[in-house]
Amino acid sequence: MSDKQPTLLGRSGGRRFLKPFARQQEQRPPIWLMRQAGRYLPEYREVRTRAGSFLDLCYSPELAVEVTLQPIRRYGFDAAIVFSDILVVPDALGQAVSFVEGEGPRLDPVSSAADLARLDPLRVPARLAPVYETVRRCREALPAEVALIGFCGAPWTVATYMAGGRGTPDQAAARLWAYRDPNGFDRLVELVTSASIDYLTGQVAAGADALQIFDSWAGSLPDSEFDRWVVAPTRRIVGALKARHPDVPVIGFPRGAGEKTARYARETGVDGVGCDTSLSLGTMKALAGTEGVVAQGNLDPLLLVAGGAALETRVRQILAAMQGLPFVFNLGHGIVPQTPPEHVARLVDLVRGQG
C-alpha cells in the first residue's frame, strides 16, 4: 500500500477509533462492541432468515455488508467489524465446516498428517474473496469517521476447533495433540498462521483500517504451551502484517490469559490488547500505562443484559480508571443474544458523556 504514510493515522485521517493507537486519546474513548452485529438486533435476525446457512451469510457480500452496517446505523459506533467468522479459514483450507443452530460449529476433525495433507492453502484466496468484497463494500459505505476492523481467529483457537471438531470446554483434542506430537501439531498451527497472514493482508488491501486477532481459548494453556501456541504464532502474524502495513493497528484478544496478558502484550508486538471481563481494572491500566499498548475492554456482557444502576456504575468505574490512557471501550466478551438493544444505546450515551 504505497499510498500510505508510516504512521498509524496515515491512511485514515481522523477516525476516532484510531486515535488511541496514535496516542491522541480524546477525553471520551472510542467505542465498539464485540458481536455488535448479531442476534440481539431484530434487523440482524431478519437478514439472517434470508441467508441459507451461517457460512452463506459470511460469504454473501450483500448480506454481510448489511449486517456489518446495522449497528453503525443504530448506535453510531466508532468502528465496524466486518461480519465473518473465525472458522472461514479452516473452511477455506478445505475442512468441512458447518454451523448447527443453537449448538455452534461442527467440523470434520483433523488429527493426523494425512488429514493436514488434504488441506490446501491454494484454495484460500478464491474461497475468501467474498469476504474481501464485503470489506471493500463496507469501507465504501461507511461514514468517513467510522473505522473498519478486519479480523481472524488466532492460530491456537482456530486449531482447537479444527482438532476438536467443535467448541469444547477444555480444548482437549488440540491440547493432547500438542503434547503427544508437538511437531505434527506445529504443522497445523503453521498452516493456519500462514493462511491467517494472507487473510488479514487481504482484508487490509480491501480497506480494513485495523485488525483484531481473536484468541478465545488462550486461557486454557500452561505457560510453556502458551508461549509456543499463543505468543509465537501471534508474533509471526503481527510481524508479517507490520512488515507490509506498519500503519495498521493490530489488536490481540487473548481471552483468559490472566496474569500472562502483560507478557502477551510485550512479546507479540500487538498495538492493542483486548481485555476480557475477568481482567481487573488495575491490570488494564497497567497494560495501557506501563506496557504501552492500547487497552480495549472490558465491560461484562451480562451487565449489558442487566442494565440499570449496575451498568451505569460499572461504566463510570471503567471510564474513570482508564481516563487519560490509550483506551478503546468495549465489552470483555461478545454481546449475548438476550441483550436489550436499548441497553446498548444507554451504554453508548454513558461512554460519550451523554448519560
Add this chain to the structure above:
Amino acid sequence: MSDKQPTLLGRSGGRRFLKPFARQQEQRPPIWLMRQAGRYLPEYREVRTRAGSFLDLCYSPELAVEVTLQPIRRYGFDAAIVFSDILVVPDALGQAVSFVEGEGPRLDPVSSAADLARLDPLRVPARLAPVYETVRRCREALPAEVALIGFCGAPWTVATYMAGGRGTPDQAAARLWAYRDPNGFDRLVELVTSASIDYLTGQVAAGADALQIFDSWAGSLPDSEFDRWVVAPTRRIVGALKARHPDVPVIGFPRGAGEKTARYARETGVDGVGCDTSLSLGTMKALAGTEGVVAQGNLDPLLLVAGGAALETRVRQILAAMQGLPFVFNLGHGIVPQTPPEHVARLVDLVRGQG
C-alpha cells in the same frame, strides 16, 4: 478441639502434607491430586456400580470410605480427600439435586426470595452426618502419615449451580441475579457461606487435618464482583474456621482468578492457594515466596493423559521452579476419566525423585 496445639502441626504430628504449611518444606514436596478418587480407577468404577445414585455414594460412609482410600492404597499419596461433592450443601439445605450420568448435576434452580425461604439450614447437620461419619472412618483407616483433607465448594461456585440449575459455561443465571438484585443474591451467598462454615467445622471435628475450598467458577467475574462474591465469603469462612481451629490449614482454589490470585491470597486469609493450570510458574513462585502462602498445583491434567517425555519435562520444570518454597504438588484441575492409571504412578515416582 481442646487437645490441639495452636500450631499447624499440633494435631497431626509429622504428616508430610502438612509440613509446607508449618514452613518445614522438605526437598520433595508432598503430592495429592484433585479427583484422585474417581473414574480413571477401575476399582472406583467397580464401587460406583454398587451405589445407586452419585449422591447415594457420597452419603454412604462404607462406600465413600472405600473410594477415598483407593488412591492411597494404589499410589501412597500424602493426602486423602474425603469423597463427597460440593453440591451436598445445597442438597442438605433442601434443594433438589441429582446427577445425570455423563451430563453432570441438575438442580431445581432457585431464583427468588420465595425459593430461598424454602431452604432450611436446620436440615443441614442431619443430612451431612454421613459425610462426617466418612471423615471419621477415613481418619481411622488412614496410615498415620497420610493427611485427610475435608472440603466444600466456595459460596460463589455453589451459588452458580443453585441459580443455574446446572453447570454452564458462563454462569449467567448467578451473574445476572447478582447484577439485578445484589441484596437478594447476597442472601443466597450468605446462606451457603454459613452452611459451609458448619460443614467444614463438622469435617474438622470428625478428623479432617486440612480443608480445601473449591471455587471452580471464580474466573468468570469482573474485579468488583470478584471481591464481593469470591473474596468476601471466602474470608468469612476462613475467619470462622481459624477462630475455632487455628491449627487446621485452609487451601483456597480460585480457578481462573488469573492476575487476581495474589489479591485472593492476601485478602481471604487462606494458608494455601490452589493454582490452576493456566497460572504461570512465575506467579506460583510469587505466591509461595512474596505472598507467603503455600502454593499447590498445577500440572495440566491432560499431560497426565498424554504421559511420556512431555509429562516428565513439565514435572521437572515445576519441581525446579518451586524448589525450596512452600509447595504441594497437585494438578491444575481434576484428573480426567481417560487418564491411564500407570501415568499417575509415573508422576508420583517423578515427584518423589524415583523417576
